[in-house]
Amino acid sequence: MKEKHLVCQGAICKCQFGTAPDKLMVKTQSKRYINDQTGSDKLMATHRDIGTTFEKNTFGNCAKMNNNPCKPSVTQWDGYYENITVEDNDGKALLEDSKATCAVSGTSSIEIIFHGQTAEPMQQNVENARPEVMTQLLPVEEIKKNGYYYNYNGTYEGNIKGQKEGAENDVYACKGKGKENGRFVDAKKLKITHDDFCWAAGIIKLESGNNDYEELNCISNTALNRAENKKINLRILLEKGEPVGTNRYIPYSTVPKKNKKQLEDSENTSYANNTRKALINALNEGHDNSYSAELWDGDDFLVWGAGEINPYGKISNAKFREYAFIKIPLNIYEKYKNAVVEKYGENISYVDDGNHTKMSESNQQHTHYTTAKGAKKIRYSIPQSVFLRKENWINGYFYYDTKQTKSEGLVATTTYGRTIFWKLQKK
Secondary structure (H helix, E strand, O other): OOOOOEEOOEEEEEEEOOOEEEEEEEEOOOOOEOOOOOOOOOEEEEEOOOEEOOOOOOOOHHHHHEEEEOOOOOEEOOOOEEEEEEEEOOOOEEEOOEEEEEEEOOOEEEEEEEEEOOOOOOOOHHHHHHHHHHHOOOOEEOOOEEEEEOOOOOOEEEOEEEEEEEOOOOEEEEEEOOOOOOOEEOOOEEEEHHHHHHHHHHHHHHHOOOOOOOHHHHHHHHHHHHHHHHOHHHHHHOOOEEEHHHHHHEOOOOOHHHHOOOOOOOOOHHHHHHHHHHHHHHOOOOOOOOOOOEEEEOOOEEEEHOOOOOOOOOOOOOOOOOOOOOEHHHHHHHHHHHHHHHHOOOOEEEEOOOOOOOOOOOOOEEEEEEEEOOOEEEEOOOHHHHHHHHHEEEOOOEEOOOOOOOOOOEOOOOOOOEEEEEEEEOO
């Protein structure tokens, strides 16, 4: 913190696609000031300051809009300081190297070129740099309520029972144990029960396939985005799927039912802790690195594509049958494809358990073979031919019209590991 200033109202920002700077306005809280002797205009800026949050709300002309007038709208901030939370809006403090994503550019194109704090040699400036003053600004509270407590880093801290306040199945994120036994520092209640938290974490851990926090965070945010959009309990979504009628569900998580289980609090591996950390971040409305995605796919999207008969007797990956179009930026496609190829090479094999129908295979890339031990398998090429056709690549995007009579298509937002993430877009 000694080398990075906190950001306040009046900070000067610029966009890499704009022609003029603008000043940041803090509209989400009105009580917490920094570097301001009179306490009148230098409100602390946080990652909650999104939307039209600039003084003039323009960075001049926008290169992304054919040099028409810029009309920025911040969708999120990256690089904020996790250890400072403004109580009034539950916002994380912005730092001078924080960057904002604009809805127009779709990238973190807005940067802070001046943090807004003055260099006046006042005693208050000196005090504001002291930890005890930050503590006074953002007081540390130790609470003792029923519930289960997890550190923001994902480690399990313990649980409390027999108190007058709180339900024993409540879940809290905290900054560690307090000075007294049974108390926890800066604990915040999460909108989930302990049982559901453990179930969700267990399935998310299996969905990721590896101990990669960014992928775990992306899966956690994507699942929560879908649950909130569809108004479904997160655990139900991951464990069973989206309800369609009485006791019927459309599967959401592809983890086999027999493998789905709770992530036990006693599991203290780096993988387990990163999973909890990611889920806590999503539940706490932290950085959504999925960029508002609601769905994801693994290897099979690239392998089955729009025409291969898959091992279950269906033609193509389900996304090509269920949505109006598929759109993928080139950089996301290349990163996703390279990760799959790095893992499997030029082809991948699936077990043929008899569901693979004997349709006409004249235009198919896959082949059938039997292993030395007698197992029947299907070998698919990577990638499927739909991704190799030049007509499906336009202006740096893969775009494929599925010809399905659907109202929505899919746009890829990012990729981590061998997983590609999707947001919905009206046709």
